[in-house]
Amino acid sequence: MKTSKAKKKPAKGKPKKKATQKKAIVAAPKPVVIPTFDKDATYKAFVTGKKVGFSHDRTKTVGASEVMACIRKVVASKHGVAPDPGFDDIGGFAERGNHMEEWIAGYMRTAVEAAGGKLLFAGQSTQTTLRGEFSSAIPDGIAVGLPRDWLKDAGVEDLGEGQCIDTEFKSISPMFSKAKLPKVQHIAQCVYQIGHIRAGTEYRPEYALLIYVNADDYSDITPFVVKYNEKIFQSLVKRAAQIMGTTDFNKVLPEGKMKGESECSSCPIAKRCLGFRPYVAGDDPQAPTPEQVAQIETLAAADIEAAKVLDEAKKKKAETEAAVYQGLNAIKRNFVKGKFVVHAKKTTPQLRYNTEMLKKRIEELGGKHDDCKAETKGGASLDVRMV
Numbered sequence: 001m002k003t004s005k006a007k008k009k010p011a012k013g014k015p016k017k018k019a020t021q022k023k024a025i026v027a028a029p030k031p032v033v034i035p036t037f038d039k040d041a042t043y044k045a046f047v048t049g050k051k052v053g054f055s056h057d058r059t060k061t062v063g064a065s066e067v068m069a070c071i072r073k074v075v076a077s078k079h080g081v082a083p084d085p086g087f088d089d090i091g092g093f094a095e096r097g098n099h100m101e102e103w104i105a106g107y108m109r110t111a112v113e114a115a116g117g118k119l120l121f122a123g124q125s126t127q128t129t130l131r132g133e134f135s136s137a138i139p140d141g142i143a144v145g146l147p148r149d150w151l152k153d154a155g156v157e158d159l160g161e162g163q164c165i166d167t168e169f170k171s172i173s174p175m176f177s178k179a180k181l182p183k184v185q186h187i188a189q190c191v192y193q194i195g196h197i198r199a200g201t202e203y204r205p206e207y208a209l210l211i212y213v214n215a216d217d218y219s220d221i222t223p224f225v226v227k228y229n230e231k232i233f234q235s236l237v238k239r240a241a242q243i244m245g246t247t248d249f250n251k252v253l254p255e256g257k258m259k260g261e262s263e264c265s266s267c268p269i270a271k272r273c274l275g276f277r278p279y280v281a282g283d284d285p286q287a288p289t290p291e292q293v294a295q296i297e298t299l300a301a302a303d304i305e306a307a308k309v310l311d312e313a314k315k316k317k318a319e320t321e322a323a324v325y326q327g328l329n330a331i332k333r334n335f336v337k338g339k340f341v342v343h344a345k346k347t348t349p350q351l352r353y354n355t356e357m358l359k360k361r362i363e364e365l366g367g368k369h370d371d372c373k374a375e376t377k378g379g380a381s382l383d384v385r386m387v
């Protein structure tokens with residue numbers, strides 16, 4: 001017997017399902033918790049277990065990947081400041097970099113050998129530490145025996161007598177804008193590596209090949225050529241000496257915060273880094289002494305004096321400007337050329353976005369204007385006032 005079911009009407013307000021829309025045949029599995037398999041503990045055990053040992057104590061020198069990191073963070077790490085409670089230092093990000101490095105080294109070896117050269121010290125098993133007094137570098141590779149014009153398509157006519165280059169490998173998130181590559185700290189890292197190679201080996205590279213590989217798509221490879229600069233190398237070595245010679249991290253600038261705080265999110269001492277904020281007297285064992293307060297007061301007084309002079313100058317400027325306008329009006333001219341050129345220009349109205357109109361329009365279209373907000377970069381400000 002045929003039975004007929006009354007067709008269900010879609011609930012009011014809900015959009016009708018399209019006839020072509022298929023029902024899910026298999027329910028999508030959800031992440032599960034398996035008590036016998038602690039995924040986080042397994043990760044830690046695995047990553048910690050395969051960490052390679054370094055041939056020297058890394059707390060005694062500043063490495064190439066650290067030299068341009070936030071100086072405050074590096075000072076803390078070199079002088080035994082314990083990480084914030086709960087901070088986990090075996091994040092997946094660094095692990096991704098280590099894992100990919102082996103792959104990129106293999107890729108680079110293929111390219112170098114095809115050109116008749118050899119890739120030395122690439123890959124974790126052959127990496128070499130080159131040491132200065134306070135600085136050190138572990139190159140990702142030195143490509144030797146290359147034709148002198150190997151990089152001519154990249155604008156380098158001649159690699160020099162050494163016929164070698166430093167190679168530096170980086171993995172990048174596909175979300176990272178390539179327009180922002182190469183990163184400044186990676187350029188500095190290459191210069192630092194080359195300086196150490198030149199000082200500590202028989203090789204004299206003049207260039208580095210800095211290679212970025214998309215962590216989502218290994219075929220997406222972006223190389224850059226970095227030229228060695230002796231002056232920059234020496235200034236980086238000086239920076240390394242400053243880091244090793246400073247024991248209190250509060251005595252150096254919070255560069256992570258100055259650069260927009262992206263580095264701060266993975267910083268081991270973020271909870272204790274006060275940025276530019278001074279210690280509040282009575283709240284902190286390191287509160288400033290009366291002498292230190294007096295010293296800051298002297299500087300603040302000079303700043304207030306300078307602000308007064310600036311205010312006066314601004315007032316004076318408004319008065320002189322008004323007098324010039326009056327003078328031009330009196331002679332009915334908007335342009336006079338003598339010792340000076342005086343030109344009173346009219347500005348034409350310009351079309352600019354009106355935020356209120358935009359907000360209204362977004363809401364009319366069914367959107368929320370709050371969804372269009374993006375966080376701005378953090379900065380620093382200084383407020384100096386008389387009490």
Ligand code: SF4
Nearest residue numbers: 070256257264267273
């Ligand atoms: S929190 Fe930011 S500014 Fe402070 S030490 Fe860490 S990286 Fe540097």
